[in-house]
Structure formats: C-alpha cells, structure tokens
Amino acid sequence: MNNIVEVKNLVAGYESRTLIRNLSFSIPAPTFVAIIGHNGAGKTTFFKTFQQKVAYQGQLHIKGHDLKTLPLATKQGILSYLPQRNTVSFSIKVLDLVVMGLFRKKRFFEDYTTQDYDTAAQVLAQLQLTHLQDHDFTTLSGGEQQLVWLAQLMLQDAAINLLDEPTQQLDVYYKNKVFKLLQSWVHENQKTVLCITHDLHNLTTMEGYLLNLSKPEPILEVISPDTVLENQAFLEAGRPVIL
Numbered sequence: 283m284n285n286i287v288e289v290k291n292l293v294a295g296y297e298s299r300t301l302i303r304n305l306s307f308s309i310p311a312p313t314f315v316a317i318i319g320h321n322g323a324g325k326t327t328f329f330k331t332f333q334q335k336v337a338y339q340g341q342l343h344i345k346g347h348d349l350k351t352l353p354l355a356t357k358q359g360i361l362s363y364l365p366q367r368n369t370v371s372f373s374i375k376v377l378d379l380v381v382m383g384l385f386r387k388k389r390f391f392e393d394y395t396t397q398d399y400d401t402a403a404q405v406l407a408q409l410q411l412t413h414l415q416d417h418d419f420t421t422l423s424g425g426e427q428q429l430v431w432l433a434q435l436m437l438q439d440a441a442i443n444l445l446d447e448p449t450q451q452l453d454v455y456y457k458n459k460v461f462k463l464l465q466s467w468v469h470e471n472q473k474t475v476l477c478i479t480h481d482l483h484n485l486t487t488m489e490g491y492l493l494n495l496s497k498p499e500p501i502l503e504v505i506s507p508d509t510v511l512e513n514q515a516f517l518e519a520g521r522p523v524i525l
C-alpha cells in the first residue's frame with residue numbers, strides 16, 4: 283500500500299539557512315500529526331515545501347505521487363492548506379465564504395446550489411457557528427474568522443490537510459473543541475491532518491504522532507501524556523541558536 287505521506291531525506295530552507303535537515307518519515311494510514319517546535323524552527327517552511335513554494339532536496343510523496351511531478355489540479359484535490367493568516371478585504375457573508383470550499387467540485391461560473399449551502403451550513407453547525415452564518419465575515423473577531431476558514435477547509439474534503447496554527451487565536455473552549463473535531467475527522471472521515479501548533483497541553487488526549495522540528499533529528503513520536511511532557515520540557519529547556 284502507498285503511504286499517504288512520505289518524506290525522504292528532505293533538506294529545505296532559505297539561501298544560506300538550512301532549516302530542515304535530512305528529514306524522513308512516512309505516514310501509512312490516515313492520522314493526526316502535530317508539528318511542534320520553537321518559533322523559527324521551520325514549521326511553516328516545511329509546509330511550504332508541500333506547496334512547492336520553497337526549493338528542496340529529497341522527496342515528498344503524497345498518496346504515492348511525487349509532488350514535483352503531480353499536476354496542480356490533482357495535487358489540489360489531495361492536499362489542502364490553511365495558512366496562519368488569511369484575509370479578506372471585501373464584505374462577504376460567512377456562509378458565502380464557507381460554501382466556496384466546494385469550488386473544486388464546480389465548473390467555472392457554475393452556481394452553488396441549495397444543497398451546497400446546506401452542506402456549508404452543516405459544517406458551520408458542527409463548529410457551533412450557525413449564529414454567524416449571515417454575518418459579514420470582515421466584522422468577526424480573529425478567532426471567529428479562524429473557525430470560518432477551518433469550516434471552509436473542511437468542506438474542501440481533501441485527503442491530506444496542512445493546518446498552520448489553526449487554534450492560535452481561539453479561546454480555551456474552542457481550542458479543545460477544534461482538536462476534538464480534528465480527531466473525529468481523522469477517525470470518521472479518514473483524513474490525514476498535519477497540524478502546526480504551540481498548544482501542547484491540548485495534545486495529551488489526542489491520538490496520533492508529534493514531530494518536533496526543534497530536535498536535532500526529528501522523528502514521528504507516538505502521542506502520549508509522557509511524550510508530550512518530554513517535548514514540552516525539551517522546548518522549555520532552551521532554543522538552539524539558529525544562524
């Protein structure tokens with residue numbers, strides 16, 4: 283069976299700075315992977331390699347395809363990305379923004395149907411955002427906007443989802459809720475979620491792996507209260523000097 287994600291001897295960074303040094307791991311089945319590490323460790327850069335926005339050596343395979351040779355449309359159907367910050371500079375209703383997650387299933391200029399809007403509303407309900415669905419997105423709080431982007435990403439329905447700090451601006455209730463939702467997304471919808479996070483204490487109850495990019499030789503570690511604590515202590519003990 284093809285691995286869902288396979289990273290082999292990955293080396294990436296910027297000009298004179300190598301941030302990812304010879305990283306290798308594979309994910310054989312849909313799972314949750316928390317990507318952790320100090321500020322500047324290269325977590326977002328790692329995601330940028332998947333988007334081909336940073337030059338890299340080594341291999342990145344998704345569902346058995348080399349990312350370098352995969353046509354864009356196929357890649358977009360397999361891989362979704364939620365950036366750390368996403369902005370909209372025009373007024374748009376929350377439900378209209380979320381339904382756009384279905385764009386890959388539409389032809390150019392094809393309208394969204396009532397059924398599409400119902401699907402979008404269901405995802406908003408899962409995130410307890412129904413009361414905001416007719417609001418102007420630009421008037422929402424930072425945390426509410428983050429949840430709306432997450433709803434849109436869930437609607438995209440890709441097999442592999444790269445989330446860059448999706449809980450950064452959320453209150454403690456929503457942090458917990460979003461991690462639980464991601465867990466059920468993996469179990470019930472067979473999604474693979476790679477999630478950059480600094481919210482280590484939310485990880486203790488998760489099932490999956492963590493990858494600490496601050497460690498000299500990062501590997502997938504099975505999440506347990508002990509591994510989370512060990513990694514927390516490692517990160518608190520100090521930062522490597524990154525030149």
Ligand SMILES: Nc1ncnc2c1ncn2[C@@H]1O[C@H](COP(=O)(O)OP(=O)(O)OP(=O)(O)O)[C@@H](O)[C@H]1O
Pocket residue numbers: 296301319320321322323324325326327328
């Ligand atoms: N285009 C670029 N050119 C040069 N250096 C860059 C570029 N983009 C990012 N960097 C640097 O690479 C380092 C890693 O950045 P990256 O965004 O991957 O960190 P991170 O682990 O995601 O950090 P954080 O937890 O703060 O989000 C940072 O020091 C950053 O300044």
